[in-house]
Amino acid sequence: MPVTPARRARPRTSTRSALVRLTAALAAVAAGTTGCTFSSAEAGSGDTVLTFWHYFQGAQQEWLERQVADFEADHPGVDIQLVETVGSQHVQRLLASTVTGTTPDLFINNIVVDYPTLTSAGVMLDLSPYWDDYADADQFPSSAVWRSGDAVYDLLPYNNLLGLYMNTDVAGRYGITEPPATLPELAQDLAAVTDGGDGGLALSAAPSVEGAWLFAPELLGEGIGYCNFSGPQVVDSFTRLADWARDGYVPQAAATWDQNASWQQFMTGRYAFALNGNWQLGNVGSADFGYVTAQYPAPADGSSTVYPGGEGFAIGATSEHPDLAWEFLQDEVLSRDGLLSLYEAAGSIPLRADLADSPQLADDPDVQPFVRATRSTAEWPDNTSTAEMQTALGEAVSATVSGQLGGRAAARQAVADIGQARSEGDVVGGEACS
Template sequence: MTLTVWHYYNTDGQVAGLQTLADSFEADHPGVTVKFQYVPVEQMTTKAVTAAGAKKGPDVLVFGASGTYSLAQAGAIEPMESWWDGFADKDQFPEGVMQTVDGELYGVQGYVNLLGLWYNQDLLDQLGAEVPTTIPEMENTMAKAVAAGKQGITLTGKPGLESQWQGFPWFTSAGFSYGDPEAAPMAQTYSMLQDWTAKGYLSKEAATWDQAVPFQQFAAGNSVFAANGNWQIGAAAEATFTYGVAPLPITSEGGVLLGGEVQNVGAFSEHKELAQEFLEDTFFSVDGELTLLDSFGSIPARADAASSSKISDDPLLSTFVDIVQKQGRPSPSPQVPSKNVNTVETLVGDYWSKAVAGQGTPDALADELMDQLVPLLQD
C-alpha cells in the first residue's frame, strides 16, 4: 500500500527530514510505502484544486495557509473535526495553529514560524541597557544606539504579504483588529514608524527589504535590534557578537502571526484512516516535530515539545516556543473573510511599506487604507 504526500519542500535538509519521517512510519507499518511528491509552491493550490475536480488527489496535503480557503471550496480537503476531536493529543496544540473556514477546521500546523525581537547583547551592555519589554523602553535604547553610531532596529517593509506579517504585532499592539477595523490604531502605528525613520532608528530603505536583508544588517553588527524570525537561527551563528531573542515588546492586545505549513488528509484519499495515523505519528507527534525542527528550523506547535532538552536547553528555541504559546495568533487572521485573505494581506502590507517610506502622513495613509479595507472585511 502506498501513501502519497504532496508538499513543496526542496532544500536538502527538508527532503532529508521528510524521509526520516517516512522511514519511521514505514518501520511501524510493514507493507506501507510513503511516497512524497514535490509540487512547486506556486502550483500547489492549483494542482490540488484541479485534481479535486477530477475526484483525485493525494492522501496527505502539506500546504500554505493562504490556500486553505481555495482547497476547502474545491473539496480538495474536508473538515477534520470528527477526526481531530478524537486525537488524544489535540490539547497540546494552541488555537493559533488551527486553520478554519466558516468556523470549520480544515487543517492544523504541526510547526510554526514566527517573529521575535533579536538583540545584540554586546551593544546593549555598551549602552547600559536591558532587553526591552515595552515599546518606550525599546525606543529609549534605540536612541542610545543611534547616538553611538548604530541603527536602532531592522525589519522588513517590502510591499505585500511579508509586510502584513511584519506589521501585525505592532498595529494589533496599538489596538487594531480585523474584526473591528479603525483608522486610529493604524495611524498610531504609522506615526511610530515615521518617528523611527525620522530619528534614524530605522532606515527608510527598509521599505524595500524582505526578511533576509534586515537580518544581514543585524548580523553584521549594525543594529541593536531586529524584528525577525526563528528561521534566522542559522544565519545568526555567523555573527561575531553575543546575541539573543526575546518576545516583541508589544501590549497584551498585540499578537504574532504563526506561519508555517498546514497539514490535512486529502478529500479523495483511498486510505483516510492510515493518512490520519500518518499525520498523528509524524507532523503532529513530539518526535516528528523535533525531527522537523532539526531539518526545517521550524518551531514545534505542541506545548509538550518544549519539555525536550533539544528546546529547553537552547535559549533561542525555548524563547520562540514561549512566544508561540503567549503571543501566537492564527495566520491568516480568522476575522478576514477567507476569500479575501490574499487581497487584504497584500493591501495592509502595501500600506505598512508606504508608512516606512514616508509616502503620506500617518492619518492620510490610515484613512486611505480603511476606505479600501473595510469593504473587504465585510464580504
C-alpha cells in the first residue's frame, strides 16, 4: 500500500489509532493464534529459527517463499518460518506481540496506514546501526527510509501504484483501440461497452482503505487530498461515481469488492477495464484475453496523480536474532537481485537507483505506465489518523456505489468524516496535516 516521504519525528499516540488498536490487540491475544497459518517453510530442522509475519498472496507470496528458500540454502542451520496473517488482523497481532514480548523477527506492514501506530507502540527495532553501515544505502531515496527522529524503523524498497488495465478483446468490439487517458474518455468508453451488454469497470469500492485508495486519484489530479478535502471537485467526483453506478458502468457488487476480488472479476474476461495496481502484472499474464496497461485516467482539468504505496519491511523489537534478520533483508529484499526478482514476479517497482534503467523495466511496455506514475505521485498526510481518513472516504465511496447515498450526500459525509478524523489526528507541530 501507500507511502509518504520519510520525514516524521516520533509521533504521539492517537486515541483513534494506537490506543484503539492496542485494545483490539489485547483481545487478539486472548483469542489465541486464530488467523495465522504457517507455510511449509516452518518444517525445517535448523537450530536457529526466524519468524516472518506477512499477508502476501499470489505472486508476492511465491516470491517471498523463494527468497526464504534461497537464504536457507546459503545459511545451513537456519529456518525461517513464514507466518501468513489475515490482513485485517495484521496490525492488531503485531501490537499484541509487543504486549507479550514476542514480536516476530521480521514482518511486513502497510506502511502509510500503520507506521505511526507501530512506532508509538514500540513494535519495531531501530535499524539505524544497520542502515548506517549498509553499503548500498545511497541507492535508495529518502522516501524509502522511514525515520522517527534519528531512528530508522521501517524500509520501503519498492513502490506499488495504481493504473488502468484494458481488456483489448472486449474493448476492441467497440472500436476502442487505445486506453482512455482521461475520466471523460473513460466514461465515453464505458457507455459504449455497457450499452453493448459487456461489463464496464471492475474496481474496489469497499468501505475501507482499499476503496478509498482506488477513488482518491480522481481528486488528487485536481489537487484535492486528505488535508484539503472539500470543494466542488469533491461533489463532482461523487456525483460522477453515482452516475456510473446508476448506469451500470460500475457494478453495485463492487461496493463490497476488495482489490483481489475486483481483480478476479476482471480476469473472468467479462469487463473491459479494471483499476488496479502494478502488483497484478505478475498475474495478468495468465489471462486468456489480450490486454494493455495505462496510467490512471486524469480528471478533465488535471493530471494523472496517484498515491504511492508498498509494504514496509521491519525487524521486531524483541527479536533474538536481529543481525540474522538484517542479513535476510540485505541479501533477499534490498539487493539488486532481490528487488529485480520481485519486479519480475509481481511487477513491484524497485526504488534502487541502479535498477531504474535496467532492461527488464525499460523494455517492458506493461510496466512503463506504472514507472511513469512514480514521477507523478501525491504526498500522504503526516497524520496519525490517516487510516481513519481513508476509511471515511472508503465508506462514502461504497455507499455511493451500492446506491445507499446519492452523490451529493456521499460528498457531504466524506467531507465531514474526513475532517473530523483529520482534526483528531496527531502530527509533529500540532498541525492537522502537513
